[in-house]
Amino acid sequence: MAKAATRASDDTGSPPPPTHNRERPPEPQRHQASREELLEYYRQMLLIRRFEERAGQLYGLGLIGGFCHLYIGQEAVAVGLQSAMEPGKDSVITGYRDHGHMLAYGIDPKVIMAELTGRAAGISRGKGGSMHMFSVEHKFYGGHGIVGAQVSLGTGLAFQHKYSGDGGVCLAYFGDGAANQGQVYESFNMAELWKLPIIYVIENNQYAMGTSVNRASAEDQLYRRGESFRIPGLQVDGMDVLAVRGAATTALDWVRSGKGPILLELKTYRYRGHSMSDPAKYRSREEVQSVRDKSDPIEAVKRELAAAGVSEEELKKLDSDIKKIVTEAADFAEQSPEPEAAELYTDVLVETY
């Protein structure tokens, strides 16, 4: 093999051009946030954290059933990226760990929580549950339960943006586990061939359920996974909301200028188990605690806010406002009625035949 390779390069006289000769996006710059922006990121991340903590509680009380995947620890990813998007113009799609992405797109916490408890007032009328939530109005397209399916679907949403010429970009999230699914690469190929406006986002939280990235991925530098398709990749600190926001700007500039897809790998961490029923025996408590202590995305922003002169009181006020929103959402979700029995048969099909 080695011999053949040597001869091949002798024949051509020069080695193949290195990939970095292709045009690449510039290195993203950490976002210079205004005080207001920073406060807004903090508010959104805290809302997600408190919302998820409450969802965990409600699960424990038996009010939420089935699978429930919490976003705690990963808040900076959805907030940093989606703060750069235009709801109603740009589309977002993700897998089953979807509560945070919905909250970051400004969807009412009440209807999300009511969906978690399976109530008629839920965003999917109680028929979707934690993993299957959508808001066409916000161009949030789910909420998909099959690992990796959202990558092809998101590529289809990007196809629609291009076909309709609406100027929108699709943001398609998937995890480090989904990054090994075949359809991801089928989609990469088509997206680059057709220069579709899509940002692929690998939320690398280090564990695909219980399997660490190193145990599942031959190429564990996941931002390189697009190289065979000529999709440039950037690795981003997903625990730093400003770094994430900066990468979003770079990615959007690339995609909106018609250069086709881009891949972002966001290095992040989930504090909770894969789902509520995961005891997370595959990692140590110390590992989790260490990330919480050193890299918590919310604490980091809190420090930035203090440096920017935001008072402790202002933050406390914000904190209590968020607690109130979450409590209201939880109360609403507990108190609203379950769907009518007749709902069992509605919306199977749109039309009557």
Next chain:
Amino acid sequence: MPIELKMPALSPTMEEGTLAKWLVKEGDSVTSGTILAEIETDKATMEFEAIDEGVVAKILVAEGADEVKVGTVIAILAAEGEDAVNVAGAAHEGASGGQAADIAASPAEEAQAQQATVSTRPKKGEAPASLQVEPEVPEGTEMVRQTVREALRDAMAEEMRSDDRVFVMGEEVAEYQGAYKVTQGLLEEFGDRRVIDTPITEYGFAGVGTGAAMGGLKPIIEFMTFNFAMQAIDHIINSAAKTNYMSGGQMRCPIVFRGPNGAAARVGAQHSQNYGPWYASVPGLIVIAPYSAADAKGLLKAAIRSEDPVVFLENELLYGQSFEVPKLDDYVLPIGKARVAREGKDVTLVSYSIGVGVALDAATKLAEDGIEAEVIDLRTLRPLDKETVLRSLAKTNRMVCVEEGWPVCSISAELMATAMEEGFDDLDAPVLRVTNEDVPLPYAANLEKMALIDIDRVVAAAKKVCYR
């Protein structure tokens, strides 16, 4: 010995073709590899090469002759040292089978006569005479003969003209003009924005289509055959079929997945399977499997317009068959309505897709024995038009299901359960089913024939339920 050059079969399903062009003339010397003619099959124009050396002694089928049956002698090659003229004369007597008798005596008129004979003989690809035309077509409507293939293409083209959201995506749909030529001409008319060749990635492009539908477009996703759609079945079922329900009616997925389904001809187990029962078991999907060209057109148009995801199952063996299609500006049929393809009073034969042709032929044969069979073409498999089936059962009191597919968990099984649950009092005999054998489809010609439904088995089952 002179060599007979016969009309070649250039595809697994080709039964006849058009001799588009002769590239040699009588008296020409040819060697192995010389291109003799261009032959148009139902799918493509192919070159027909010489295998032997010799001189073209006689051309028996003229350029332009269509519907030339596979195996027809189209030319005679004189081998080296043979007298081309004598060979040509002698060959007439030897020309194979029934065709020989049709050849006119005068050598001058020969080719022409052959052509005439070929195009006027009863066509294998013709729909059985007993097939009745849609009652829902206004009286006096002009009918045109069209193949199923043309009808499908027209349906897509018409819908694409009227709605910019409609586009076609799949393998070889654009520049190649369709692996089975169903999308022929669409690229030319609509351009590469709306007629899109994909890489060979069924899972990926089924997902792309589904996502585009969620985003508000109306994709037509062509699978080269439904066998390959197994790679994509996750998106058809998990992504497309369940979306509207899971979103509480908020997010729709108006998409058509279409392509040939069922057994083709001699392509073996992996390329021969009927997915009708698979998809028909899924709530949230519409499943259509037409038989005639008119139904193919009217139902594909309805499928494209539907706000629901549709699995549209075509059949490769039907693509080239011709039927009467109403000449109407906008011929759209209702989804979920079966059609009485032939009226009868003694026994009901229920079928769909290619099975309808078998059932109709069986009905003709049964009529010779004094049994009047009613043939129901389901057309839509989900939602199933139980009403039409039960109404027919109430009239005939006997039923046979005919299905080109496996017996277990089949549409036939569903129909039989329906007859038990909702038509029990009307039954004078147990319902029987005639299906393919419960084995992967074998390749060997004799075994394949044994595995597939045929007229005789339908006739036998019908007689059995009639106690005859």
